[in-house]
Amino acid sequence: MTGPTPVPTAPQRSRANARYTPVDADGPLPHHMVAAVPRIRADPLAFLASVHERWGDLVAFPMPRLPVVLVTSPTAARRILVDNHRGWSKRTAQYGALSAVTGSGLLTSEGEVWRERRRAAQPAFHPGGLSAVAEQSVAAAQRMRAAWPQGGGVVDVDAGGLQATLEVVGRTLFGADVAEDGERLVAAVLEALEVVVGRVRTPLPLWLPTPARRRLRRAVAALDASAGAVVARRRAQGADGDDGDLLALLLRAVDSGDLAPEGLRDELVTMVIAGHETVASALTWTLHLLSREQEAQGRVAEELDAVLGGGDARGGRPPTWDDLRSLPRTRAAVEESLRLFPPAWVLSRRAVAEDVLDGVAVPAGTTAIVSPWLLHRRPELFPDPEAYRPERFEEGGLGREARAAYVPFGAGPRLCIGRDFALVEATLVLAELLRGASVHPAPGERVRVEALVTMRPRDGLRLEVRPR
């Protein structure tokens, strides 16, 4: 007689946390969590690492009714993001908070709405369109370097990077013609985001809601007004016919009825949020790591000298789109930095129905926290995991298993739409900055990581820059 296939579960054993979670995996008890609150607030990454170290690859937090698990095994992460992606939605507290700002933009929407929006936006990220990104990235890097002291000195590369990446996103996605309204839009986005971050300081299972509703409503109203101004100006200029930027594409989608007008606002806001701080963070951490690892920086400098002839003072030239394929070391410096400091340090999903992760059944409604930060530090996949070694990504690159576990841009259908955009941008900004300068730790600078929406240095990052 055949019956339904039994759901495989881990061998039943008595778990100390059995009363506090239906998931058959070890994990902290309520008193551990209470004791950990200050640590979660101060250093969520260290908390994650300690939880993983103590309880293993699948950790069940003590949440009996709405289970939460930390996922650190590559197989379970793949199951959630790729193989059974339909079984895991983005209806999580993390994305719920974000959607207060982004509405149903690409990052936070689901199902048919998401599919339509992805289809509408995809052409703007086509490799052909990325040459504009290349051009704007180099121009932004030149402005950033122009602000550096001529003879060398200490600069906040984080502040410079934030400004540069903002310019690139604004100009390539919305066009330079709306730059001024675009800047107001960005300011409004950042204000609203700050309120949201205040509400969900950490995506770890200790939500700390502070009802800043009124401030959020105000910020969202300002956001709506500036998004409206960006659209109105472009409409007034009648430039939506043949411009290839995202704004033009989305306006055409609205005109043809493929996108509801409110969808336009949501996507503009989403792109600012998803495409600004993430790339700035990647750049900042790459510069930080290169400043500490002079040998790795030397290899990048060698490549830049060979391809571009070095800085202007040595008769060199700025990089272009066509140089990208000749800059594998520069790109690898970024990719290895995204391994150690993935800006999106956790990805959250919610089980639509019961699922099985590495042999352990998790009920419908379970929130899974997939941590690229921990996945990228698995020693069997990334030997000497804490070491910054861009060579891992050069030539043959990562092996098959390590590649599957390397997820700074996510994986599966919800893979970052801006991945190539980001890699082109970060590689060329880095190339333009480092062809004429070297970076070194600033005397007395203490770098502290702050993991909020993205992983960033708290209070900026000062480095010493020297012309070379």
Ligand code: HEM
């Ligand atoms: C180094 C820079 C970047 C990193 C590390 C990054 C990371 C990610 C990750 C991890 C996801 C998936 C989230 C999840 O599965 O829960 C994602 C999605 C997304 N990213 Fe990025 N991103 C970067 C740059 C960009 C840029 C430059 C843009 C746009 C200009 C962008 C736009 C988006 C959008 C719209 C989504 C949602 C895609 C969808 O669900 O269809 N990102 N990003």
